Amino acid sequence: MLETLKPETESREYPLELTGLEDPIHMWRRLIAYLGLEDENAIVAMRRTSETLLRDAADFVVGAYDYLASFDETASILGWEQEMDEEHLEERRQFFATWMARAIGVDLSDEFARYLFDAGILHAGHGPRGIHTPPQWVMGAISMVQAHFAERILHYGHDRELAAVAIGAWDKYLMLQNYQMLAGYQVALKVDDGPLTATVKLYGKLQAMAELEEQTVHFHSDETLGDVLRKFFNYHPVLREEFFEVAWRAPEDEVEATWATDFEKVYVPRQGPYWRILLNGKEVRYSGGFDQPLKQGDVIALFPPGR
Numbered sequence: 623m624l625e626t627l628k629p630e631t632e633s634r635e636y637p638l639e640l641t642g643l644e645d646p647i648h649m650w651r652r653l654i655a656y657l658g659l660e661d662e663n664a665i666v667a668m669r670r671t672s673e674t675l676l677r678d679a680a681d682f683v684v685g686a687y688d689y690l691a692s693f694d695e696t697a698s699i700l701g702w703e704q705e706m707d708e709e710h711l712e713e714r715r716q717f718f719a720t721w722m723a724r725a726i727g728v729d730l731s732d733e734f735a736r737y738l739f740d741a742g743i744l745h746a747g748h749g750p751r752g753i754h755t756p757p758q759w760v761m762g763a764i765s766m767v768q769a770h771f772a773e774r775i776l777h778y779g780h781d782r783e784l785a786a787v788a789i790g791a792w793d794k795y796l797m798l799q800n801y802q803m804l805a806g807y808q809v810a811l812k813v814d815d816g817p818l819t820a821t822v823k824l825y826g827k828l829q830a831m832a833e834l835e836e837q838t839v840h841f842h843s844d845e846t847l848g849d850v851l852r853k854f855f856n857y858h859p860v861l862r863e864e865f866f867e868v869a870w871r872a873p874e875d876e877v878e879a880t881w882a883t884d885f886e887k888v889y890v891p892r893q894g895p896y897w898r899i900l901l902n903g904k905e906v907r908y909s910g911g912f913d914q915p916l917k918q919g920d921v922i923a924l925f926p927p928g929r
């Protein structure tokens with residue numbers, strides 16, 4: 623009897639589950655496996671041509687920006703239609719030289735994957751200069767690097783067999799990088815998609831991890847808090863690890879899971895002292911969960927345990 627008198631809201635706890643989150647590092651590793659870039663022969667062949675490629679990398683970097691400045695669309699993206707901004711040119715050349723050195727060194731690390739993912743985010747107009755570089759121009763630049771590598775390797779006169787394996791492997795590796803940047807670019811576009819906006823405020827160590835205190839996330843009127851959080855955590859895969867861990871869920875009608883069961887990847891809050899997610903000051907775990915609608919100007923706050 624007493625049970626029925628208890629207000630329903632008092633003890634209601636909403637399951638906080640997010641599906642549909644992308645894991646760019648996992649995909650990077652899977653693509654490395656898929657492309658056969660774990661193969662010793664491929665890696666050795668690339669490394670044996672690295673010195674050749676490094677030899678005139680500096681000239682290539684200078685030439686690349688002269689070319690981007692001479693081509694209408696890329697010159698306009700960089701704001702160099704009238705003249706090149708020397709300071710900006712210097713900045714871009716430096717970044718490109720850093721990237722070239724890492725690429726020629728056949729960097730397959732998770733850290734490089736994050737760097738490329740972040741570069742894709744910057745290309746979506748999310749960098750300090752707010753310049754939007756559509757992906758076809760990045761893809762074009764990657765293919766020019768590929769062509770340059772192939773030309774240099776053949777020009778140097780490497781053994782034919784080695785040259786064939788190396789050129790093939792460089793192609794795959796550069797395509798992998800192109801994909802990784804595209805993945806970052808796409809998550810950034812989603813954060814900007816929709817006429818309405820919510821603000822996500824970060825507290826505690828999240829600020830240092832994300833290097834920001836708050837972020838505006840756009841959404842459509844039919845999108846929920848969960849949809850906005852999905853966009854946010856896809857943009858910040860590292861922050862997601864703080865909040866969630868992965869659980870695998872069998873489809874509801876599956877009575878007994880077998881090897882053929884199509885499990886769904888679900889992100890559930892980590893156990894133990896947990897981070898709190900507040901919507902306009904109310905902890906969503908006890909108030910509405912992730913399925914609730916949002917309205918213009920809503921504030922989502924992410925708090926560390928104990929705050």
Ligand code: HEM
Pocket residue numbers: 690696699700717721737738740741744745747748749750751752753755759760761763764767
């Ligand atoms: C080989 C292809 C490319 C790669 C690997 C690449 C990679 C990167 C990386 C790593 C960054 C971040 C730099 C940093 O802060 O360390 C970056 C930023 C940037 N990239 Fe690219 N990029 C490529 C092609 C292009 C092209 C073709 C353009 C323009 C036409 C471009 C324009 C920019 C701009 C403007 C930024 C900085 C954005 C800002 O400061 O607001 N990139 N790129």
